[in-house]
Amino acid sequence: MANHLPLDDIKVLDFMWVLAGPGITRTMADYGATIVRIEATGRPDPTRTVGPFVANDTHPEKSALWANNNAGKLGITLDLSKPAAREVVFDLVRWADVVAESFSPKAMRAWGFDYESLRKIKPDIIMISSCLMGQTGPLAYFAGFGNLAAALIGFYNLVGWPDRPPSGPFSAYTDYIAPRFGLAAVMAALIHHRLTGEGQYIDQAQAESALQFLTLPLLDQAANGRISNPVANYDPNFAPHGVYPAAGDDQWVAIACRNDREWQALARAMDRPGLASDPRFANLAGRQAAQAELDALINEWTARRPPRETEHLLQESGVPAHAVQNAAEIYTDPQVRHRGQYVEVPHPVSGTAWVENSRYKLSRTPARVERAAPTLGQHTQYVLEELLGYSDERVSQLAVDGALS
Amino acid sequence: MLNSCRVLDLTNERGMLCGQILGDLGASVIQIEPPGGSPVRKLGPFFEDQPSPDRSIYWWAYNRNKRGITLNLETAQGRDLLLRLGDGADFVIESENPGAMAALGLGYNDFAARNPKLIYVSITPFGQDGPKAHYADTDLIVMAAAGPLILYGDEDRPPIRMSVPQAYLHASADAAGAALIAYYELLRSGEGQAIDVAATQSLGLAMQSVMLAAPIRASDTRRMAGGVKMGPIRVPLVWRAKDGQITAVFLFGSALGPFTRRLVDCLYEVGACDEAMHNKDWIAFGDELLSGKAPMEEYERYKNVLAEFIASRTKAEIFQLAREKGLLMAPVATVADVLENPQFHDRGYWQKLDHPELGRSFPYPGPFARFSRTPITYRRRPPLIGEHNAEVYGELGLTAAQIADYGRRGII
Numbered sequence: 075m076a077n078h079l080p081l082d083d084i085k086v087l088d089f090m091w092v093l094a095g096p097g098i099t100r101t102m103a104d105y106g107a108t109i110v111r112i113e114a115t116g117r118p119d120p121t122r123t124v125g126p127f128v129a130n131d132t133h134p135e136k137s138a139l140w141a142n143n144n145a146g147k148l149g150i151t152l153d154l155s156k157p158a159a160r161e162v163v164f165d166l167v168r169w170a171d172v173v174a175e176s177f178s179p180k181a182m183r184a185w186g187f188d189y190e191s192l193r194k195i196k197p198d199i200i201m202i203s204s205c206l207m208g209q210t211g212p213l214a215y216f217a218g219f220g221n222l223a224a225a226l227i228g229f230y231n232l233v234g235w236p237d238r239p240p241s242g243p244f245s246a247y248t249d250y251i252a253p254r255f256g257l258a259a260v261m262a263a264l265i266h267h268r269l270t271g272e273g274q275y276i277d278q279a280q281a282e283s284a285l286q287f288l289t290l291p292l293l294d295q296a297a298n299g300r301i302s303n304p305v306a307n308y309d310p311n312f313a314p315h316g317v318y319p320a321a322g323d324d325q326w327v328a329i330a331c332r333n334d335r336e337w338q339a340l341a342r343a344m345d346r347p348g349l350a351s352d353p354r355f356a357n358l359a360g361r362q363a364a365q366a367e368l369d370a371l372i373n374e375w376t377a378r379r380p381p382r383e384t385e386h387l388l389q390e391s392g393v394p395a396h397a398v399q400n401a402a403e404i405y406t407d408p409q410v411r412h413r414g415q416y417v418e419v420p421h422p423v424s425g426t427a428w429v430e431n432s433r434y435k436l437s438r439t440p441a442r443v444e445r446a447a448p449t450l451g452q453h454t455q456y457v458l459e460e461l462l463g464y465s466d467e468r469v470s471q472l473a474v475d476g477a478l479s
Numbered sequence: 480m481l482n483s484c485r486v487l488d489l490t491n492e493r494g495m496l497c498g499q500i501l502g503d504l505g506a507s508v509i510q511i512e513p514p515g516g517s518p519v520r521k522l523g524p525f526f527e528d529q530p531s532p533d534r535s536i537y538w539w540a541y542n543r544n545k546r547g548i549t550l551n552l553e554t555a556q557g558r559d560l561l562l563r564l565g566d567g568a569d570f571v572i573e574s575e576n577p578g579a580m581a582a583l584g585l586g587y588n589d590f591a592a593r594n595p596k597l598i599y600v601s602i603t604p605f606g607q608d609g610p611k612a613h614y615a616d617t618d619l620i621v622m623a624a625a626g627p628l629i630l631y632g633d634e635d636r637p638p639i640r641m642s643v644p645q646a647y648l649h650a651s652a653d654a655a656g657a658a659l660i661a662y663y664e665l666l667r668s669g670e671g672q673a674i675d676v677a678a679t680q681s682l683g684l685a686m687q688s689v690m691l692a693a694p695i696r697a698s699d700t701r702r703m704a705g706g707v708k709m710g711p712i713r714v715p716l717v718w719r720a721k722d723g724q725i726t727a728v729f730l731f732g733s734a735l736g737p738f739t740r741r742l743v744d745c746l747y748e749v750g751a752c753d754e755a756m757h758n759k760d761w762i763a764f765g766d767e768l769l770s771g772k773a774p775m776e777e778y779e780r781y782k783n784v785l786a787e788f789i790a791s792r793t794k795a796e797i798f799q800l801a802r803e804k805g806l807l808m809a810p811v812a813t814v815a816d817v818l819e820n821p822q823f824h825d826r827g828y829w830q831k832l833d834h835p836e837l838g839r840s841f842p843y844p845g846p847f848a849r850f851s852r853t854p855i856t857y858r859r860r861p862p863l864i865g866e867h868n869a870e871v872y873g874e875l876g877l878t879a880a881q882i883a884d885y886g887r888r889g890i891i
Binding site for chain 2: 080118202219227228262263273281286287301302304308311315330396398402404410412435436
């Protein structure tokens, strides 16, 4: 394995906040980039106020949501209403390869930190702006969280039961998609910069990135005029396909048969050989027509045993099945353990903090997840003195001027 | 940006989006299918509901900006052709079960022995090794294992997934980012590597970190109809307006409380709430609820006031108010609404791709990001089966006669 990290020559000035933006720079930190994350004492990151919290303590340094999205970054506090703080930002721009921000479109312009201004002091800077709906258009200034974008672009209407109003996915769904595209965009711009020396500006509308995940129903609508509505766990290509009750409180097992062979294996595992050979259920169309009848039989069988028992029994027969896992079950899942998905890192307030590992494994240059997210202003002095080379006196003067709060 | 990059894409529905992202970014992507076409082409929906491999909308969805060739990897000559293509490639992307490619002599080591600069991306449900690496899977199974499923749906019914498959899209989008991190490193070191993407692990990012609750001894987050239960607090996210659903955030604390303040001010202005609710400290209220200082019934009362207000307005009225006052509310739109949304038309988002063989063109979702210097372009509709065989194998140095011969022998 290499003894360097793939991005250890990349420096990022990170104004991003909440979820969709910081997810990009978290991954870059995992792979060695130096990330200087700007906060303000008077306006700390909102995720510091959202759980889960260590032992349910709502202390701003104990949010696992903040911890997970900002591990490995350096934290600096600046009061951007102070001219002296803005000078620090310009020095950080000169230091940086990438400037990343996720405010509503007017904020960076108001501070004089828009791309046109920044490229004057650093012509080859790469800048990414990530906001809900994009930098232009009638909804450019519609700001908010990922649940709003997820509702506006169709995701909320695609989770639910046909006989009830849509229930929506879990919370801020577009925030779980946008960072993946944002990272690809920044990396592509960095590759282009490395090859040509040219910087550029990236306008990422989180909604436009997230819509990639709805291409299937969007094209079905455009080509066939069919509106996709929520269908609970029905699948057009597989049957049976559902979530079935298991022994225990809120315990469930998911089962899917991708083909006739898997259906027969399921029927045999249920000790119902008559079902396996019943010609009514021999193909997908027949099983879909009899879905309620088959679901009732499966329900009766799964409800008697713990979900993991059903999972193991069916997987041994090659049938896709898995317990529907909750947080505690995932934490002890042997596959999750095998991949080292949870990482414990030292933390100045909590002793240790828990974060997720990098989501993927690079064989020669694996990620290193060793540092917690910064406490508010934890690295202000380090950044100013070590990265920008400011003198003690200059740092003290900035503090006196109120620029560092 | 990636115009000099060549990608061999061997994926099925588990990985097609990864190559498409690289293609959008300018790479030359060759989608490789078995003779007769990818199994994905058997998946519906189909154009005009006529099942046919070149009418599968599932196929269309994630194969734009790619060329398509057929190649039979069951034959020795087919495998040899793939390795030869690999000699000139920067990326190979595959999504077979762990070990399947290596068993064919087409694993990372087989390519790397000939082309050490190759980046070899593997996308699987559970990862390349470990106790569940060989588990049978679907989108639903991955969602169950990874955690999102238990958080979706109504508390009085089984958990449900999103009605459009999502798990492998998260993994595939991650795979593109990972591939580009490795490519950036390659530009420095000159060396390739293998990348292991597991859909179950990619979905960690899809749960707002609530899966970290176990090691930090925090309350569990659980599903409820149109919202989420955070410990003892029942947080509704979907509300009923006069003509359909909207989403609205009604939460507290230093970051979210100010939005609730503005919302309650609006309610008060139109006489929809009383003085006591108007004067409430919305920053402190969350902690008051958690500590028991404020009873849950008080929260329920406020939610009822808001529900009544929302129920008396149309979705459009609510959205107008949200935009004017900076409130966290938006309509729950259908896919048809999205295609009409003026925001995306104003930004020229939808990209028409011609399907000349059908005499039609369709609006595809547009660029996932706007680059000032190197914009994403839509160069190709998804390929027909073997559409670019002559072109691609010609580039490899095969003569027309050889290509025809390989075709007859079932190799390509």
